[in-house]
Amino acid sequence: MELELRHLRVVCAIADTGSVGRAAALLGASQPATSTQLRRIERHLGAPLFERTAAGVAPTGFGVEVLAAARELLTRADCLGRRAEASAGPAPRELRLAATNAPILPGLVTRARHQRPGQRFTVTSVYRSSDIVELLERGEADVAVAVDYPGRELCHSPSVAHRGIVTEPVFVALPAGHRLRHRTEVALADLAEEEWFLTPDDGAGWHGVFHGACAAAGFAPATVHEFLGGRLELQEMIAAGLGISVVQATTRPLADVVVKPLAGTPIWVRQLLVWRPAGVGGEVVETLFGAAAAAYRDLIAAAPSFQAWAARTYRS
Secondary structure (H helix, E strand, O other), X not given: OOOOHHHHHHXXXXXXXXXXXXXXXXXXXXXXXXHHHHHHHHHHHOOOOEEEEXXXXXXXXXXXHHHHHHHHHHHHHHHHHOHHHHHOOOOOXXXXXXXXXXXXXXXXXXXXXXXXOOOEXXXXXXXXXXXXXXXXXXXXXOEEEEXXXXXXXXXXXXXXXXXXXXXXXXXXXXXXXXXXXXXXXXXXXXXXXXXXXXXXXXXXXXXXXXXXXXXXXXXXXXEEEEOOOOHHHHHHHHHOOOOEEEEEXXXXXXXXXXXXXXXXXXXXXXXXXXXXXXXXXXXXXXXXXXXXXXXXXXXXXXXXXXXXXXXXXXXX
16 A cells, blocks of 8 residues: 555544544544554555553554654645645734643743734633633634544534643652652552642543543542642642642643652543634634644653653564
8 A cells, every 4th residue: 555645534533532443533434444553554564553541542662653744744744735725815814813721822922922023922821621612613712722532532513622731640749758769660540549720620521531530549538629820829739748630741740749640641631722714814823723733742740650651662
């Protein structure tokens, strides 16, 4: 077989959704057909691209390399295919960006402004992903950064489109003096008696995801404090020994906090780029997606805990 762009889109869809079945639904194909196509692609390339996880599938070390090349090729191909669309009229001078409390946001906006110097960006902070969808569908925002979870994909009308930036594991933050601080990974079940800080419902199903993972580990959290502050304030509470919390894998801990992977990776979260196709051209979308992906790579470079986890998880 010859490797074509459609094959690369299949590989990227599987990585973005974390599941062959969800990728098939996204591509409008059956799961058996998508599985067969993936096997043919892997045979052609000579090595597996994905491995099974508790949440679905995740790229192998080789798969990560293939995905990086595939995304670059697809970005170039999409830009070529949208030249006519881009030349039909100038990009809007103001692009209205809505975003959750996403660590990639500063890097995304900085890069986008550098790459599109003639365009003005305004940013609105929105906590709930469901509220972001409403803003987009009402035409009050043009593009957004949101989240969802495997099995709880973001719901929206056909007037809105989305694309996965990355599907990442969720880690746990502990005080530096915690009894489990020396473990490479921490089993969720070993945290059953802890006091938890839990952020409010994010409009994407976060509370259900967290409590579902705890139930699967055989417990219900004895004490849960709803935490409304920012990431820094949360770490300060943890450092003081007042509780623990799940955090993003790229979190940079304070001196009195340690960040550990959860054994078996029971919780995953997907970062999304969401936009209104009627209001945002394909070239702008590709610029923003590339900026978001680069911003995430910068976060990884500054997160030793994540790097160590990835090296163990995706080693050949």
